[in-house]
Structures are given as C-alpha cells and as structure tokens.
Amino acid sequence: MSDQRSINVYDLGTTDYPEVHTLQQRLQAQRRNGQGVDSLLLTEHRPVLTLGRSHPEPDLRVSAEVVANYGIRVVQTERGGDITYHGPGQLVAYGIVDLKDWSCSVLDYVSGLENTVIGVLADWGVRGEQRDGARGVWVENRKIASVGLNVRRWVTMHGVALNVEPDMSHFDLINPCGMQDVEMTSMSYEVGKQVPMTEVLDSFVFHFGRVFECATEWVDLSAKVANA
Amino acid sequence: MATEVVVPSFGLGWTTGRIAHWYSPDGATVSAGEPVLCVESDHVTFDVEAEADGVVRHRASRSEMGAGEVLALILAPGERLPERTPPEGSFELGVEEAFARDEAILAAAAVEPAVEEACAEHTTVVDWTGGESADGDEFDFASALPTGDAESDNDADLDDEMRVLPLRRQTLPEPPPVVDDDSPWAPVIGDDLRVSEEWTPEANVADDEWAAGELYVSGEPPVKDPRESASDYFDIAPLADGVMRAEDLTPSNSSSPETPFEDECDLPVSAEAQAVTPVVQYVRVRADMREVRKMRAQLAREWHPVEPHDEDVFVRAVGRVLMEADLPDSVALVVPEREGLRSTVLAGGSSTPFRAAVEALAEGWDAPFESPHAFDIVSFAEWGIDEGVPELRDGRPLAVAVGAVREWAVVDGDQAVPTPMATLTLAYDPAAVTAGQAAWFLARVRELLEAPYALLAA
Numbered sequence: 001m002s003d004q005r006s007i008n009v010y011d012l013g014t015t016d017y018p019e020v021h022t023l024q025q026r027l028q029a030q031r032r033n034g035q036g037v038d039s040l041l042l043t044e045h046r047p048v049l050t051l052g053r054s055h056p057e058p059d060l061r062v063s064a065e066v067v068a069n070y071g072i073r074v075v076q077t078e079r080g081g082d083i084t085y086h087g088p089g090q091l092v093a094y095g096i097v098d099l100k101d102w103s104c105s106v107l108d109y110v111s112g113l114e115n116t117v118i119g120v121l122a123d124w125g126v127r128g129e130q131r132d133g134a135r136g137v138w139v140e141n142r143k144i145a146s147v148g149l150n151v152r153r154w155v156t157m158h159g160v161a162l163n164v165e166p167d168m169s170h171f172d173l174i175n176p177c178g179m180q181d182v183e184m185t186s187m188s189y190e191v192g193k194q195v196p197m198t199e200v201l202d203s204f205v206f207h208f209g210r211v212f213e214c215a216t217e218w219v220d221l222s223a224k225v226a227n228a
Numbered sequence: 229m230a231t232e233v234v235v236p237s238f239g240l241g242w243t244t245g246r247i248a249h250w251y252s253p254d255g256a257t258v259s260a261g262e263p264v265l266c267v268e269s270d271h272v273t274f275d276v277e278a279e280a281d282g283v284v285r286h287r288a289s290r291s292e293m294g295a296g297e298v299l300a301l302i303l304a305p306g307e308r309l310p311e312r313t314p315p316e317g318s319f320e321l322g323v324e325e326a327f328a329r330d331e332a333i334l335a336a337a338a339v340e341p342a343v344e345e346a347c348a349e350h351t352t353v354v355d356w357t358g359g360e361s362a363d364g365d366e367f368d369f370a371s372a373l374p375t376g377d378a379e380s381d382n383d384a385d386l387d388d389e390m391r392v393l394p395l396r397r398q399t400l401p402e403p404p405p406v407v408d409d410d411s412p413w414a415p416v417i418g419d420d421l422r423v424s425e426e427w428t429p430e431a432n433v434a435d436d437e438w439a440a441g442e443l444y445v446s447g448e449p450p451v452k453d454p455r456e457s458a459s460d461y462f463d464i465a466p467l468a469d470g471v472m473r474a475e476d477l478t479p480s481n482s483s484s485p486e487t488p489f490e491d492e493c494d495l496p497v498s499a500e501a502q503a504v505t506p507v508v509q510y511v512r513v514r515a516d517m518r519e520v521r522k523m524r525a526q527l528a529r530e531w532h533p534v535e536p537h538d539e540d541v542f543v544r545a546v547g548r549v550l551m552e553a554d555l556p557d558s559v560a561l562v563v564p565e566r567e568g569l570r571s572t573v574l575a576g577g578s579s580t581p582f583r584a585a586v587e588a589l590a591e592g593w594d595a596p597f598e599s600p601h602a603f604d605i606v607s608f609a610e611w612g613i614d615e616g617v618p619e620l621r622d623g624r625p626l627a628v629a630v631g632a633v634r635e636w637a638v639v640d641g642d643q644a645v646p647t648p649m650a651t652l653t654l655a656y657d658p659a660a661v662t663a664g665q666a667a668w669f670l671a672r673v674r675e676l677l678e679a680p681y682a683l684l685a686a
Contacts, residue, residue, distance in 0.1 A: 053266055053273045054248040080248075081271035105239025106272055135271040152263065152275035 005038075005102055005214030007095070009205050010221060012043040014088060017050065017075055027096040028150075028157045038101070040208065040216070041094040042201055045086035047170060049074045052081040052148060059083050059175045067173055079158035081135070081148035083174050089166035089186070091200055093159045093208075100154040102212070110135065110147055112211045113160040117145045119207030120162065120200060126190045134179075137162075142185035143176065163187065164200050230301040231280040233264050237295035238272065244292040245269030247299070252278075254286040264300055267293065278302055515674040516638075517648040523680050538650060544683050545676035650677065 012020060020043055030036035049072055051058055058074050059082060060067060067074065072085075086092055093116075099109055114130050117137045121128040121144070128137040128144060137145035145162040165188035176182050187195045209216040235245065248268035252258050263275040264284055278284070282302040293299065520527075520541050527541065638647040676682055 052271075054246075054268055078266075078273060078275075079271075080268050080273040105237070105242075106274065107239030107242055107270065110270065110272060147271050149272040150275065151272060153261075153277055 005212060007038045007040050007097070007208075007212075007214050007216055009040045009042065009216050009218045011201060011218070012041055012221070015043045015045055017045045017048040017073075017086060020045070020094070021075070021077065024094055024096060024157045028152065028155050031096055031098050031155045032153045036096075038098060039096045040205070041096070042204070043092050043094075044088050044090060044197065045092060047072045047085070047087040047167075049083060049085055049174060050079075051076045051083050053078050053150070054080075055082045060173060061175060062173050070170070070173070072170070072173070077148075077158065078150045079148035080150065081146070082176075082179075084146050084148065084161065084176055085166075085170050085174060086161060087166045087170055089164055089197070091162045091164050091197065091204060093162070093204060095156055095159045097156045098154060099151070099156060102214075104212075106149070106151055106156075109156060110149060113147055114145070115211045116204060116207045117160060117162050119210065120203045121187070121190075123203045123207075124187060124191050124195060126187065139185055139190050142183045142190075144185050144187065144190070146176065162200070162204070164195050164197055165189075230285075230303050230307060231278070231282065232298045233276055233278065233284075233300040233302060235267055235293045235295050235297045235299060236274055236276060238269055238274070242269065242295065244294050245274070246292055248273055250286070251275075252284040252300075254284065256284050258282065258284050258302065264302075267299075280304070282307070514649045515677040517650050517677065519678055520680050521648060527680060527684070541677065541680055541683070542650070542673075545673050545680075 020041060024041065027036060027039050027041075031038070047070065049058060049067065051074065056076060058064070058067075064074075093113070095109075095113070097104075097109065099106065102109075104112070111130070114135070114137050118128040118130070121137070121139070126139055126144075128139055131138050135147050136143050145160055147160045148158050150157050163184065163186035165186050168184060168186060168189070171184040176184055187200070205216050205218070208214070238245065245267040246269065247265055249266040251263045251265055258264060258278040259281045260278055262278050264278050265276055267274045267276060276299065280302050282304045285301045285303060287298055287301050517538060520538060638645050638649070
C-alpha cells in the first residue's frame, strides 16, 4: 500500500454526459503517460442513458421513440456493465486513478467504491450491502448504486453512480444493468425525506478518503471559471 | 521472439473474464501502447495494450479466460508465427508407424465418430494395382492414367506422396429430406455428397457413373463405425435412461472388425463421448483446394502478412457459412488436422460437456508426440459468433471436421491429375439439424473453399 495516496476532488456541478466523458478520457490519457494527478470527478448529469462496452444495443423497456421524446440521449461508452441511467439527483463519481501507483487491484478498487457508498448510506442510517455476483450497492433487494469501470494501463475511468433523489420514473425506461425485475431505489426513498446533494458530496469524499486511506484535496473551480 | 499479450489479473480471487472486443483484428499492425483487445469482467473493462510494435496474431481465444493466458502474439517485422510442425519425418512414416500414430489421433478425435472415421479412411492402404478389395469393386487405376504411364505397373513409378486409391463414384441413395424448397435450407447436394447412415458400397457405387468423366475420386468405403450402428439401434429402441454406454455401442456383428483400430486400440472412447453425442449422423464432401493454394498470396495480402494455412481458410469459410446459416444456437466445431498432429476446436460461449471431453482427450494426445501445441482453440469472435452456448441441444454439438489436405487422383478429361483435396465432414444431431440443413451447410463451405475469392468480399 502506497504511503501517500492523494486525490484531487472536483465538483463539476450539473453537466452533460459527453463533456465529462471527454474530460475523463483526457485525464486518463495523461495519467497513463505518467503525467497529471489522480482525480475524483463529482457531478450530476442531465438525463442520459449510457451503454457498456459489450452491450451496444440498449436494453429498453420502451421503444426508442419514447426515450427520444423524453429528450434523453443514448451514449455508447467504454465502461463495463450494461445500460444505465444518469440524471439530476444522482451523484456520479468518476475516479481517474493509477492503480499501480496505489498498489490496488482492480477488484479492490471496485469494492472500495462500493464500500464508499455503503459508508455514505450509513451516515443517513441506511444499511447498504454488496452482493455476490451482482456489482453495485443494494439496500435489501433494491439497487441504490451502480458501478462500471474502464481500465487501461492500470488507470481507471468511469466509476459509481449513487441515486440520491433522481427522477426514478426514468429508470422504468430501461432494464438497469440488463437485469429484468431489478427495483431501483434512492436515498430519499430509503431515508423518507429529502437528502441534500451537497451533504452527500461531502460524505462521499470523506468516506472515499477513509476507505482508500488517501488524502482528498478539493479543487476550487470557481476562481478558474471566474477568470475564464 | 514474439511478444505475448496476456490476460491481466483483476485481483485476488478473480477467476475469468471474457473478451469483449478486439480493437486490433487478426493481422493488424500495432505499435506499443496501442490497445489490442478489451477484457471484461464484473462491470470492468480492461483494455489490454500491446507491449511491442508489430503484427497482431490472435491466439487461443476462448471466450472465458483466466489471468496469464495468452490472448495474442505480436510478431516483429519479418517474424513468422511459431510453426506447429509435425514430428520430424512424419510424412514418410511406415505403415506400422502410421497406424500407431493414428491410434493417438483417433483417441483425440473420437468424440466425433465422423472424425474418427475420417481418420480411419485416410489410413486405409490400398494396393492400387488392383489387388483384392473388400467389396470387389475396385477400379483399375492404371488404365485411367495417361498412356505413358499406362504400361507401368511398377511401384517405383508411383509418387509416394500421392495416395492412389481405387476410383469410385459415390452417390446418394436418395435425396435428403427437404422441408420446403423455398427455404434457405434447400440442399445443394453434389453427387459426391452422401448421408452416412444409409451407406453401403452396393447401394452407393454406380460403376458406370465415374466413367462419365466427371470429377470424383474416393478412397475405400469408410469402415462402418460400430457406434453408428448403435445410433441406428437408438432410433429403434431408445435406451431406458437415454444415456448410451460402452456396452450399448458395440453391435453384435462387429466381432470381426475390418479396421485394425478396433482390436489394437483399447481406447477409452465411447462412454464419455457418447454421453455427449448419443445420436450422430454426418454428411461428407471433398473440396478441391487448388484455388486456395493458388490464391494463397492474395489471401495473405488481404488478411495478414502471413500466408494462411489451409486450415485458416477453412475456418474463415466455416465462419462465413455460420453467419449465413443463422443457426438457432451457436455451435462447436472440431477441426482435426492430421498432418500437423493438432486439432482445433472452434467454440463460442463457455465450457460445455462436449468441449470438456475434447480437451480431456487432447491432453492425452499431446504426450506421445511431445508436441506442446497439439491442441488449439480459435475464437470466432471476429465473425461475431462469440456469444451463446455452443451446443444444439443437451450438449450435443454440430461438428465440422476437415481431414488433412491430400493429393487425390482426379479424373480430368482422360487424365488422372493429382489434386489437393480436403475431406470435410459435418457431424450433426439429427434431432436438431435436418439432413437438408447439414447438406446445405457443408456444400456451402465447399463452395467457398473452391472459390476462395468469395471470402474476400465483405
């Protein structure tokens, strides 16, 4: 285990999926070439459906026209896993991490992301669990968070999506992760009241640092935006 | 030295991942750091990169792979694939040695009776000068030779490598059943294509037909496989528990086998293999490989800088036909290559009883020849046939076998011309595939082999 793991944390706010996707690819390419730093990108996407590498056909419960009428785009990505939905009210965390540098195996990293989410849920008194044979975080038999990663030269991209209080009806458009009869849930549903996204963000970063034993450094983007 | 591309380890306790995507097709040129393929497991995709510049050759790619398994080789410029050559001098083996060798080949190929028979047929040694033959139906080969050679009855004049066998034309006793003439399965049946279970020399040989001067030469009639007879019985009297055992497989009339293999080989074949393939029928054609040989350089330019083996072409042809056929399930195919002492299983999906049986037999096959590469598994991924379970029903496979390409005498006009021919056998489960479908399938493979430029078209 590396003595000094550290990661830069960026809160990107509400974003379109493709722009963050491009940002991830650039960060991963930099990191692969030994430049840049490990980064954790936190964001909420505008509604989008994303497809995993080996599932190019969207596993929809409704016709493609219906999805289009919702104004939801379908985007092909290089991550593992099947189709999933991202939208406002869902915390998406993308880690661009050099696993070799962290002396961390791929499975440990995925497991760590899940444990981070379980820590967040615990802060709100919800008991999340990992499941054998089904990645993600589950509350009883309801899925609350999904993972999907791409690794190249031991540098990760993509990550985990935690449902805080998204528009759950959008999940009805798809068979999440290709599994039929999966019931999706959210933190606000499990807690029984509204859950502020900013508090979830802070909690996530805290537990990420705890689980991976790494220093987290918030990077303030507001100054850069103001200067731009 | 070729650089290996291996499956990375995802971590402690991780077992297998599957190949999600090849970024570099077989034969593509890559530079170091370029992704070659993508391995997926547990919601993670891992892009495996090339560690050297060179040409990618896909190797040993089944769909489920564990850490450290070799996925591909990267060849430096001018480097060739490590050849899996037969043992020194195997081509000049004497009869006894050849039999000894064939025993082992049979052991490996015995999961498919048709494969076994294909091997048995090749080892039949016939006195071409017109000695006694089992069915007394031989053709005096000398008279078909060009006049210059006609007087020669001297063995020394024979090309040792040319297996000269009595000419015989084999015809179907009746056309295979066709469900619907308009269906894409409507069989295209050459005269030399036959359905095996009805085969008898008397029923199939029409002496006057070969004289018409059309192409066709065959070897000895294949020795009747006892297990085929058993499968006949199976239709009449299904076994109580549906599982065929070794004792079920030996019909009473096989006590005096015509083939040396049956008493000399004490092969642990039947029970295991038959549990997988209780009923097997097969069709067989012989494909003229002259065009493939002619086009080799051109095919190499199109596919990759290394000249394709006959086997490579065969694999592509079968892949093409599989795509066209749109079979209900994906299939497993066994391709034994006798001269090279290796066999190729082409399979999609995860392990099956059939595949396990083949692999178990192949392990034993390696030993007598000390050939580490006697067994190879090739993926159909690049044809998009990597998904699904490679069995038709209850683990029963559709199997395509290609015998070694050999020189056969083919009557061309009034001359007998030595011609490289590959024997293709398709064994199938009659409950899942009709004879018409099987015939169509194999005829189409032959069509592609005899006109390989069709394989170049997208």
